[in-house]
């Protein structure tokens with residue numbers, strides 16, 4: 001090792017340091033009678049070179065206090081300063097280079113997600129030296145210099161820097177995969193749809209209005225993940241709620257070679273698969289869970305038996321029915337009771353009993369009558385060794401939480417996210433927690449949340465970030481289904497509830513005149529009016545598609561009525577659906593029936609549902625919040641126009657609002 005000596009006059013002036021010898025570990029300082037070793041870690045910064053008259057001195061910044069190596073001629077001082085600086089950097093490079101490489105690996109994973117950002121910040125926090133203060137010497141290897149510079153940059157990086165990284169990633173991905181987004185669907189994706197596909201935060205919510213192409217985005221996102229090699233086909237899982245939606249999604253994926261190997265599943269199938277994989281055999285699903293009619297019949301039987309076996313219960317039920325249902329004695333209608341109480345049993349099972357202080361005496365009484373039904377149901381499942389869907393989701397969540405199921409996915413894509421319930425959200429969270437790096441991509445529309453009665457909780461969408469953590473929301477802002485006139489009416493109607501997230505929807509189709517028509521009709525002439533309307537539609541476009549929609553199935557035309565219209569208008573594509581069943585569908589024209597007031601009107605003025613209201617996820621303050629969204633779903637199924645058949649005597653409050661609330665896109669016929 002080279003020894004750097006002080007000027008020969010140094011000892012004459014009692015200068016203690018006569019020579020300095022850099023080594024691999026640090027510096028050996030030669031004093032008059034001894035040598036002092038200084039480890040690199042004792043230096044907190046590179047030395048500084050200072051001129052002192054005609055000689056130089058080096059200041060060493062030591063943790064114990066500064067040291068001055070004086071009496072150095074320029075020809076010694078400069079190379080010594082360089083040697084110490086280089087040695088000090090080389091020592092720290094053994095730590096900083098791997099640190100920079102770990103950070104780089106996180107950066108190179110793609111979108112700088114919050115979780116990656118946090119991991120990086122955590123790594124950087126362990127670094128005790130602030131590398132922003134120093135510039136690495138030229139003599140250092142390129143790799144080491146780059147490492148120090150990267151660590152200095154990352155130490156200074158703030159949220160704006162991360163935002164810029166995310167934007168850069170998206171710009172690059174959009175440029176690289178432009179051709180894929182042009183061709184993956186029958187139509188090129190819009191800018192907003194493309195952006196929704198590439199944004200890749202830990203949790204992603206794609207929020208869109210009806211007809212904005214959410215399904216296209218789900219399929220394109222899967223294709224993008226595969227094409228960009230961010231995941232293999234078996235590492236991507238698409239989730240839908242209903243069998244029909246999952247099958248439709250699977251077929252859509254199968255049609256494109258890029259996505260043919262990706263699986264779409266329902267939440268139930270996912271739960272079943274998790275249980276089967278852990279236990280080695282499929283769980284036994286109760287027929288009561290699988291078939292509504294079996295469940296209602298069995299519940300009715302149990303209620304009847306319980307009344308016979310327990311006189312007090314029977315008397316209490318009779319009394320309750322007489323007071324609350326005006327039901328004629330001597331025989332209660334057990335089937336009807338079973339149908340009404342089945343949702344109560346499900347909600348009680350899922351959410352437990354309300355706090356006693358929330359219950360009125362009347363509700364306490366009803367709860368006492370419903371409780372034995374739940375007990376019998378649970379006992380039945382236990383005796384049969386069966387489970388229902390709620391058990392399945394709960395057990396699957398528990399297995400995932402306990403690490404019994406190894407999660408194969410890196411990306412889970414959820415369709416119709418607004419319909420998610422707390423237990424399903426808990427399953428998603430358990431999967432995410434069990435698989436670090438797993439990203440959730442949820443596509444939904446809070447304006448179309450219509451399943452609260454079965455446990456869905458729209459606040460999981462409106463409060464997505466609070467619930468799931470670090471997230472990014474993208475919006476699809478253009479609807480391809482309906483024209484500006486329908487949009488104007490539908491959006492205004494649904495956003496009267498201030499709790500709905502604001503959205504601005506541009507429309508692909510334009511129409512000048514109103515396209516939402518209110519037709520006041522007498523209750524018994526609804527079907528004649530439909531015939532007239534079908535005639536009008538068929539005259540304009542013989543093969544148009546028409547949806548007949550209603551809040552309740554019994555408000556819809558029966559099979560023979562339908563067959564008659566099909567004979568009369570053979571080319572029209574005619575379908576009937578409840579509003580819930582029409583979700584996700586579209587037709588050229590929509591005819592909505594049963595728009596009256598009353599217990600089975602729209603919105604239904606239910607009076608026996610107070611207990612269910614208490615059991616379900618938090619009720620919303622705005623009047624008929626969920627029913628308004630259902631009406632929105634109905635309006636937005638139509639590509640061209642909507643006909644609303646309103647009861648002339650007792651029109652629905654929604655119709656009154658449309659006619660009297662200054663809605664510009666609504667016309668009244670007759």
Ligand SMILES: Nc1ncnc2c1ncn2[C@@H]1O[C@H](COP(=O)(O)OP(=O)(O)OP(=O)(O)O)[C@@H](O)[C@H]1O
Nearest residue numbers: 187188189190210211212213214215216480481584
């Ligand atoms: N980029 C696009 N260009 C043209 N048409 C599109 C585009 N994206 C979607 N569409 C069309 O828009 C219509 C609505 O799409 P889709 O059914 O995916 O919407 P959605 O958002 O799921 O609607 P909803 O929530 O009401 O069910 C479909 O006919 C689809 O082919």
